[in-house]
Amino acid sequence: MKDRLVTLATALAALAVVIFLFSPHNKGNENKISLPTTEDGGSDGLKGLFTWLQREKLPVISYRKRYTDLTKDRSLPKSGNVLFIHVPTTREIRKTEWDALASWLDMGNSLIILGAVYQHPLWASREDCFCDVKQFLSQFNWVLEGESEKVDETAKRKPKETKNFRESIEAAQENVKARLPQESKLPAMPITPLLDGVKNITVRTTPFLLNKRWSLGSDDNSNLALRLFDLPDNKVAAAWLMNAGSGRIVLFLTPDALSNKHLNQSDNARMAGNLTNQFLSPKGRLLFDDYHFGLSELYDPDSFFKDARLHKTLACLFLFWLFYVVGYTTRLAPVRMPITKLSANDFIEAMASFFARRLDKPTLAEAMVKQLIIDIYKKRRLRDENDAWLWLEKHSQVTREQLVLLKKAQTRQNVPLLHTSNIISDIRTLTL
Numbered sequence: 001m002k003d004r005l006v007t008l009a010t011a012l013a014a015l016a017v018v019i020f021l022f023s024p025h026n027k028g029n030e031n032k033i034s035l036p037t038t039e040d041g042g043s044d045g046l047k048g049l050f051t052w053l054q055r056e057k058l059p060v061i062s063y064r065k066r067y068t069d070l071t072k073d074r075s076l077p078k079s080g081n082v083l084f085i086h087v088p089t090t091r092e093i094r095k096t097e098w099d100a101l102a103s104w105l106d107m108g109n110s111l112i113i114l115g116a117v118y119q120h121p122l123w124a125s126r127e128d129c130f131c132d133v134k135q136f137l138s139q140f141n142w143v144l145e146g147e148s149e150k151v152d153e154t155a156k157r158k159p160k161e162t163k164n165f166r167e168s169i170e171a172a173q174e175n176v177k178a179r180l181p182q183e184s185k186l187p188a189m190p191i192t193p194l195l196d197g198v199k200n201i202t203v204r205t206t207p208f209l210l211n212k213r214w215s216l217g218s219d220d221n222s223n224l225a226l227r228l229f230d231l232p233d234n235k236v237a238a239a240w241l242m243n244a245g246s247g248r249i250v251l252f253l254t255p256d257a258l259s260n261k262h263l264n265q266s267d268n269a270r271m272a273g274n275l276t277n278q279f280l281s282p283k284g285r286l287l288f289d290d291y292h293f294g295l296s297e298l299y300d301p302d303s304f305f306k307d308a309r310l311h312k313t314l315a316c317l318f319l320f321w322l323f324y325v326v327g328y329t330t331r332l333a334p335v336r337m338p339i340t341k342l343s344a345n346d347f348i349e350a351m352a353s354f355f356a357r358r359l360d361k362p363t364l365a366e367a368m369v370k371q372l373i374i375d376i377y378k379k380r381r382l383r384d385e386n387d388a389w390l391w392l393e394k395h396s397q398v399t400r401e402q403l404v405l406l407k408k409a410q411t412r413q414n415v416p417l418l419h420t421s422n423i424i425s426d427i428r429t430l431t432l
Contacts, residue, residue, distance in 0.1 A: 011325045015318075033122045036086040036114070036259065037290045038062045043261040044121050046084070046288060049272060052263075053286060058276060063287040064297040067097035070104040079108030079246075080281025086114045086255055088128040089292035098132065102139045106245035110279035117146075117214060117253040118205045118231070118238065119181050123293070124255065133251075140244040141220040144251075146212045179208045185266060186229040186238050186254070194241060194250075194278050195228060195271065202265040203238075203254040205231070214253055216240050248279065361417045365409035372406075372424050379432050397430050 034042025038050040039062070053060045063083070070076070070083075083101075087093075105111055115133060116124035134144045181204040188195045213236045216225055225242040228250070239252045262268050280286060304310065355364075377388035392398050392406075402423050409415045 008325055011321075015321075035090070035123050035293045036255065037293045037295055038288045039290070039295065041260065043259060044123065044256060045260050046258060048260040048263050049258050050288060052269070053276070058280070058286055059284070060286045060288070062290045062295065064291045064295050066100075066291060067093070067104070068100040070100060071107070076285055076287075077281070077283045080284030081109045081287060082112065082276065082279045082284065083109065083287040083289065084112045084114070084258070085289040086116070086293070087130070087133055088116060088125050089289075090123060090294060091292045093132060093292060098136045099139075102136065102244075105140075105247035105249070108246045109284075110248045110250070111244070112250045112252075112275060114252045114255045114257060116255040118209050119203070119254055119256070120206065120209070121204075121255055137242075137249075137251075140242075140249075141218050141223055142225070142242060142244075143217045143219070144214065145217075146214045179206060181206050184232050186232065188229055188267070188271075189227050192226055192228070192241065194274050196274060198267040198271045198274065200266050201229065201257055201268045201271055202262045203257050204262075205254060216242070216251075250275065362409075362412040362414060365415050365417055365420050366412050368421065368424055369406050369409045372427065375428070375432060392427075392431075395431065398427060402427070 032042070034040055034044040036044055036046055038046050038060075041047045050060055050062070065073070083104075101111070113133065115130060116128070117130060130144070130146070137144050183202060184205040185200040185202055187200050188198045190196075190198075210231060216237065218225070223243060225240045227237040228239040228241055229252075230236060231238050238254060239250065239257075242249050242251070256262055257268060258272055263272070276286060359367075373385045373388045376382070376391065377385060380388070380391060382388050382391060393403060405415055405420060405423060409420050
């Protein structure tokens with residue numbers, strides 16, 4: 001009984017170690033960075049927009065594949081779809097994906113790009129140059145450029161005046177404030193049905209990043225771009241609507257226009273509704289790029305560990321294992337040596353091994369030749385061994401070299417044992 005209790009205790013300890021090592025360790029929500037995905041309920045997530053569109057009975061899809069699958073996915077119509085993406089992404093977008101996305105757009109689909117340009121959320125890379133988007137737009141002959149504000153040369157040459165301590169503190173505070181994101185209202189340009197009923201939208205911008213103003217242009221006369229929103233207190237564009245082959249692109253330079261935090265502020269929700277009404281065809285789908293922010297159809301750890309089938313399977317395995325540990329078993333019984341039953345083959349093998357170890361090669365060769373001669377004159381009904389040798393000499397299929405080797409073996413001379421055995425085996429096959 002004591003042995004079983006010890007076994008049970010160690011087994012439970014091993015089970016606890018396995019559960020601890022393989023169970024997902026979720027950190028506190030306070031340390032979790034909000035990502036622009038349809039499952040994220042944080043400030044930068046898109047769960048609010050996704051849920052709202054679902055309630056409106058719109059065909060929304062959390063797209064968890066690479067862009068190269070857009071043209072291959074048979075569940076999607078060829079045209080009339082709308083894809084929402086945020087850049088930069090946490091998972092790299094390959095060049096082949098950008099090329100596939102351009103082909104997909106040219107089939108008559110629409111793309112909504114929300115770029116982290118005038119504000120860098122926690123999920124965005126500070127070093128991103130927006131180069132991928134600029135190169136992507138160049139496929140449709142669009143040129144997106146960012147230029148820093150020019151500094152007045154006279155102010156640059158003017159010697160710096162000595163500041164007192166208070167002025168230095170205020171300057172430092174202004175510098176810090178310029179690098180912190182602030183709530184901003186972007187005024188709409190009411191020149192398109194896309195902004196019908198939209199006066200402004202609320203986003204976050206960083207004053208320091210506003211020093212680099214972005215512009216959109218094209219050398220192609222057939223290209224047309226409309227400014228949708230401007231930055232507050234100036235006439236610099238913050239969003240454009242442009243054609244892209246047979247498709248359309250809406251480019252925002254702020255990443256959180258559709259986020260959970262701002263969706264219910266100003267006219268953000270109305271703008272989102274206008275986007276779907278203008279671009280989505282009756283058979284089209286609304287796609288949200290979740291793949292490039294860690295959500296994939298191949299493996300989703302959160303969904304995997306929440307699946308009830310996994311819990312039931314583990315429960316059955318645990319009960320079976322517990323019955324095996326606690327129930328009757330012979331694992332702790334004394335070891336018994338297996339009883340082997342000897343056969344005639346075992347006896348022959350043992351005797352052959354014995355003779356092979358005790359006899360030398362000439363003796364074995366002589367014995368094999370002698371047994372061959374005895375078998376021949378008995379099988380052929382000859383008078384004695386001499387007649388058997390004469391019969392072998394007259395046999396047409398027995399060569400002279402073979403006879404010489406056999407006679408050497410009979411006189412206990414050194415001969416190759418394996419070769420002699422093969423010759424004897426051949427003669428038996430031919431003559432007996």
